[in-house]
Amino acid sequence: MIARCARALGLGGIALALVATSMPAAAQDNSDARIRKLESEVRALQRKVFPGADGRFFEPEISAPATTTQPATTTAPSTTAVTDILARLDALENQLQRLTAQYEVGSNALRLLEERIEKLEAGNAAPAVEAPAQAATSAPASRPAATQPAAARPDPARLAAVQAIAKPQTDDPGDDEYSYGFRLWDAGFFPEAQQQLTLFVEKYPEHPRATFGRNLLGRAYLDDGKPSEAAPWFLRNYQADKNAARAGDSLLFLAESMIALDDTQRACIALSEFAETYPALATGRLQGRYATARSKVTCG
Template identity: 65%
Template sequence: MTFGSFSRHLSLLGAGLALLATSTPVLPQDGNDEARLRRLEAEVRALQRKVFPGGDGRFFEPEISAEPSTRPAAPTTSTTAVTDILTRLDALETQLQRQTALNEENTNTIRLLTERIETLESAGASGSVLTPVPAVTPAPTSGATRSVTPAKPAGPSPERLAAVQGIAKPQTDDAADDEYSYGFRLWEARLYPEAQQQLTMFVEQNPKHWRATYGRNLLGRAYLDDGKAKEAAPWFLKNYQEDKTGARAGDSLLYLAETMIAMKDTSRACIALAEFSETYPALASGRLQSQYEANRSKVKCN
């Protein structure tokens, strides 16, 4: 509504109110006066509606009244928060499903490993031999960038099967000692992969047995004699550090020096030789003297 229109409405309202003010405040004498008064009141209400849209109880009574609604107003809060909660619940449910699947996979893996261990233990208890470990020959390459498919492991030859089956497992009152002795027999027969498998099982299952120092040392030798100096070194070092007073701790330290020589690590070889002569002088001049001097002759130490 413009300012001019609003002013005109106010003028009309003022005229209507003035007309009411000049009327005689006595009761009308006939029907015409009563009808005229009602018409003027109706015109005033009409002016009020134009000047005050929506109505106001102070000026006139609305012709149509409605009961106030008791229903609460609809919430104006955005549904973004609810959407976020639902999204997070979906994500948690997905994560829970993945975790459940992972737990099932782990349970299945543990079950298979347990069955494998039980099979090996049953085989050991019955005097069975280890499964022969076939040698793997890598496929040759004709170029540095050529991609080759690794050769599949070949099955053990009949000769190897016969050799492994020919190694008898001892059966005494000391089952742990029998496990070590069986590994020694495999190593002595130069069945190095099978000896490594057997001796690894022995030292892991019997770390406190009196034969453990023999087992760790012989395991290192099984790798060293198989041309795997890198795999042998940790076992020699572990056996020396585990118990320096052990029956084969000195042997392992000297074999560690020999392993470093095979790996062309002169510095560490010299350190091992020096520590051996200082820690085990009786062995250096006695049982292991020839091996000690042979290793010293292979390196030049300061």
């Protein structure tokens, strides 16, 4: 509504100014009547935007400039009418600007108040959520409330044992990260090894030890009884570089993961590809592990 009034006042002001520059002194009364009508419309806007029983809630209404006594001459100078109209238009425009500013301030204050009410309502809702728990603690002895297990705390002995494993400090920080993960895995601290080796493979994906890190990370999950988490790391390491130092190991461990997941078909595929791609490993360093895996499944 204020925007429409502003556009109306702006257009009306321009029109009045143009008419006043050419109107004779005899048309002064008609212009005064139109301006008074415009002022009354602004007063109505004041009452609508800033309602209240007294003047504290809005600016005082526009009052017409003090009437000056016309000289006794029969014809007033033409510049007097133009000056009077321009002055009254300036007053109207200034008043409209103040009304608009006060309306924006009031809208902003209302928005802040609504936000505070929403926060208060959210805070008052919290006790309602806690009420069932309070009622459970006051339940009769014949119906004891269920207790929640306390949050698991780290075993002090395990924590001390992990801290006792030293992290290497050499001029190759990537190798230090891998070696520390290997030491954790070798000591049987599989969750800690998983965390450390993940850090290594993500931070040093191009390190010469990367193939060892991905393969050992898979083993840390497999030895921890998590074949579904281990399999993606074995497959990723095998596919990254089939000629890498631990690519063949990962393919065989992938077959073991599939056996643990009762996926005989994929286990047989991995074992067949391992024997075909890495015959030296199948008859050499990994011969015993390969034979054990083959004994657990029947492949066509």
